[in-house]
Amino acid sequence: MSVLLDDRDWFANHVLSLLPDLLGTARRLTGNVADAEDLVAEAVARAWINRGALQHRDRFRGWTFRILTNLFLEQRRAEIAHPIETSLEAVSDDFSLFERIHQPFLLWWGDTEREFLDRVFREDFERALDGLPECHRVVVTLADIRGLRYKEIADLLRVPIGTVRSRLARGRSLLQRALWDHALDAGLKGIPSGRSSLP
Amino acid sequence: MSNASIITCEEALTLLAEYLDGELEHADRSSLEHHLAICRACYSRAEFERLLRERLAPLGSEPPTPAFAQRIRSMIERFSL
Numbered sequence: 001m002s003v004l005l006d007d008r009d010w011f012a013n014h015v016l017s018l019l020p021d022l023l024g025t026a027r028r029l030t031g032n033v034a035d036a037e038d039l040v041a042e043a044v045a046r047a048w049i050n051r052g053a054l055q056h057r058d059r060f061r062g063w064t065f066r067i068l069t070n071l072f073l074e075q076r077r078a079e080i081a082h083p084i085e086t087s088l089e090a091v092s093d094d095f096s097l098f099e100r101i102h103q104p105f106l107l108w109w110g111d112t113e114r115e116f117l118d119r120v121f122r123e124d125f126e127r128a129l130d131g132l133p134e135c136h137r138v139v140v141t142l143a144d145i146r147g148l149r150y151k152e153i154a155d156l157l158r159v160p161i162g163t164v165r166s167r168l169a170r171g172r173s174l175l176q177r178a179l180w181d182h183a184l185d186a187g188l189k190g191i192p193s194g195r196s197s198l199p
Numbered sequence: 200m201s202n203a204s205i206i207t208c209e210e211a212l213t214l215l216a217e218y219l220d221g222e223l224e225h226a227d228r229s230s231l232e233h234h235l236a237i238c239r240a241c242y243s244r245a246e247f248e249r250l251l252r253e254r255l256a257p258l259g260s261e262p263p264t265p266a267f268a269q270r271i272r273s274m275i276e277r278f279s280l
Contacts, residue, residue, distance in 0.1 A: 012275045019268060024261035037267050044271055048278045098247045102240075113247040117254060125258055143220065144252055145259035150222055169216060176251070 011051065014060055015044050022068055028141040029072050031130050043068035065146065073156060076134070081159050083135040097176035120179060128178035136171030143168055206230045211241045219248055 015022075022043065026036035047064050054063055073080070101116050129137060142148045142156070143164075150168075154161040206214075211234045217223045218231050235242045263271075 008275065008278060008280060011278075012272065015271065015275065016268065019263050019271060020260045023263050023267070024259040027261050028258055037270075040267075041271065041274060044274065045278075048275070096244075097251070098244045102243065102247075113243065114250065117247075117250055120254070122257065125254060129255070129258060140255075141259075144255045147256075150220070165217075168220075172216070 010057070011048065015047070015064070018061060018064060022064065025065065025141070025146060026068060026072070028129060028145055029069070029138055031134070031137065039068065039072055043071050046071060069142070069146075069156060076138075077157060080135050080138050081157050083133065095173045095177045095180075097180055100180055116183070120183065124179060124182055128175050128182065131178055132171055132174055136167055136174060139164060139167040140171040140175065144172075206234050208234075208238060208241055211235070211238065212244070215241075215245055215248060219245065219252065 019040070022040045023036060026039040026043075027033065030036045030039055043064065047067050050067070054060060097116075098113060101113050103112050129140065132140065139153060139157075142153045143150070148156075150161050150164045153164045157164070211231055214223060214227055214231045218228060223231065235245055
């Protein structure tokens with residue numbers, strides 16, 4: 001017998017405590033607030049309907065996140081796994097924020113990389129991540145925000161593990177380029193002089 | 200960048216992302232850790248990439264608006280047992 005069949009209060013309390021994390025993940029996956037809220041609501045409803053399948057209450061968190069991710073992928077898997085070729089697909093994945101910021105001659109006196117990150121706000125990261133093509137944003141979200149293994153992501157998307165590696169590398173590269181571009185636009189102090197031109 | 204005794208900086212950088220993701224096999228992990236222990240430039244880069252991941256992780260949590268929290272509460276109250 002399920003551990004949740006007759007315990008709506010337990011279910012409600014745990015869903016509400018998970019709500020920020022469910023919403024944050026949904027927000028990153030969908031890229032917008034309205035779709036994220038609908039996705040979370042649908043995931044909660046499906047969790048309740050399928051509560052009989054949950055054997056241990058301490059697995060509720062992971063189980064609920066799986067439902068949320070699978071629901072999202074049910075609608076978007078085909079487009080994410082096999083995106084239409086765009087010009088972004090041809091962008092190389094070797095852009096490195098570190099190489100733009102790092103100043104070897106300051107090795108012993110300063111930490112320009114940390115100082116740079118200290119000047120980048122959460123909204124800057126959000127904008128950069130939201131701006132990624134969906135096929136990259138989803139892989140970066142699953143790896144860097146949800147902490148899934150490459151194999152888990154490959155299984156979820158039904159793509160080879162090598163595709164996960166390359167999408168992740170390209171996604172992170174694009175993210176770092178977006179952060180760099182934003183830093184230049186914002187005129188952030190601390191960017192080493194003479195390094196402000198992109199190739 | 201300096202040369203390491205076991206792997207080069209170039210080889211270290213190709214392993215770095217998988218190392219930080221906890222995806223490297225033991226042998227590669229040991230080689231990379233040895234390299235990071237003796238190469239300041241690669242160590243700095245590894246630290247930067249790790250910090251970048253740390254800054255991304257909180258994006259997975261977002262406070263719901265009161266209206267959305269109420270929407271979820273009301274929905275659960277309507278679930279039938």
